[in-house]
């Protein structure tokens with residue numbers, strides 16, 4: 269790890285409160301009256317059927333979308349945040365240039381950028397691909413590049429919206445290892461997934477959405493062994509829930 273990337277103490281991340289959060293589009297409520305609090309340095313996995321509002325929740329919480337109801341409130345200093353999407357948004361430049369550009373925007377001195385970017389590429393197993401155009405990389409490589417970019421920005425809060433849904437097992441493992449490394453570095457994680465096994469592997473706690481409503485927010489062990497709602501119980505049994 270390079271000298272500019274510091275290890276943070278989890279206690280120093282401001283809690284995030286979602287207070288009566290809602291999003292209505294053309295009169296249709298897509299997410300309704302959602303209140304919860306995220307604190308500490310937990311890995312919170314967002315689960316729910318298609319269209320439940322998982323991506324919407326992530327975008328609202330990250331501030332990419334203004335809510336139509338309620339608010340997103342940081343109880344303290346707003347932390348540095350990053351988001352990783354299902355399909356990475358990469359610039360039409362080399363893998364290395366994608367990272368040096370992100371560092372430039374971040375305000376890293378020019379002389380440090382290349383070294384840091386190189387280290388991050390190595391860290392995510394992309395060293396040999398530094399000069400390849402980012403957009404011709406495979407899906408798994410692109411996702412690792414997106415994670416390397418997020419890593420360089422040292423987020424205290426990382427949002428991941430179904431980051432492994434289009435990947436094969438080896439690429440999924442790389443993403444899950446990265447999520448674990450972010451966690452150990454002191455980053456709070458909010459991540460949506462369709463993959464129950466993945467949620468079991470990674471979650472400290474679970475948010476379960478269904479039909480645009482928050483049905484559960486509980487410690488992972490409790491959610492998986494004794495879900496509180498029939499919808500979550502059915503979802504865990506693999507039944508069709510919507």
Ligand SMILES: Nc1ncnc2c1ncn2[C@@H]1O[C@H](COP(=O)(O)OP(=O)(O)OP(=O)(O)O)[C@@H](O)[C@H]1O
Nearest residue numbers: 293298316317318319320321322323324325333462
């Ligand atoms: N910006 C937006 N404007 C209007 N409607 C939206 C917007 N974003 C999402 N929606 C709608 O909100 C609903 C919930 O979408 P969302 O993508 O959050 O679901 P999801 O739980 O992530 O589903 P999936 O598992 O299929 O990805 C969908 O009907 C979607 O079309």
